[in-house]
């Protein structure tokens with residue numbers, strides 16, 4: 001028995017409602033909604049949901065676990081123009097599998113992972129877009145590079161021939177108002193742009209905080225449950 005009743009609205013309704021709220025938040029911040037990429041996070045949902053989203057015009061989807069990602073990308077087959085964003089923590093020994101299916105990896109948080117993704121390029125692989133994930137908390141156990149180590153990671157990653165540093169990624173920490181945490185983003189983005197001048201992506205904002213992320217300058221939103229509905233329980 002479901003823990004709560006199925007919402008009456010459809011996937012298309014939820015997608016449209018989120019897109020409307022994105023446009024409102026962008027206008028409220030004096031920003032052009034057209035420069036914001038809405039990534040639909042499809043983790044725990046089947047490939048059929050990705051296909052349904054594709055049918056509604058979605059071209060950017062996000063996954064956070066390598067095995068699930070690899071299987072789903074294979075199941076969803078050849079959806080022309082669909083971009084898979086890998087947004088989860090990654091082990092270096094999974095770099096090859098991630099690179100094989102991802103258009104962009106948002107979660108590069110250490111030099112060894114950048115090296116592994118670079119080494120995973122096959123001859124003829126397109127350059128891989130990567131974002132440097134920054135830890136906005138004081139807890140080193142959370143994912144992301146410490147802000148003080150961001151510049152060094154940017155220099156290292158920018159030197160790898162098959163990766164293109166596009167910007168930063170962050171997750172709002174628990175227990176702090178998202179707007180307060182996201183206020184660090186513009187300065188962190190500047191740090192990376194000091195190394196790679198055109199690295200202008202800021203990946204931030206989830207279901208609970210995407211309006212705050214837009215106000216802080218986010219260019220890539222990673223929105224799951226507000227669009228997909230509640231995630232199925234993991235088996």
Ligand SMILES: *Cc1c(COP(=O)(O)O)cnc(C)c1O
Nearest residue numbers: 041064087206207222223224225
């Ligand atoms: C699951 C996930 C999201 C989306 O979460 P929602 O709250 O469902 O929008 C965004 N970013 C990351 C890194 C995630 O793991």
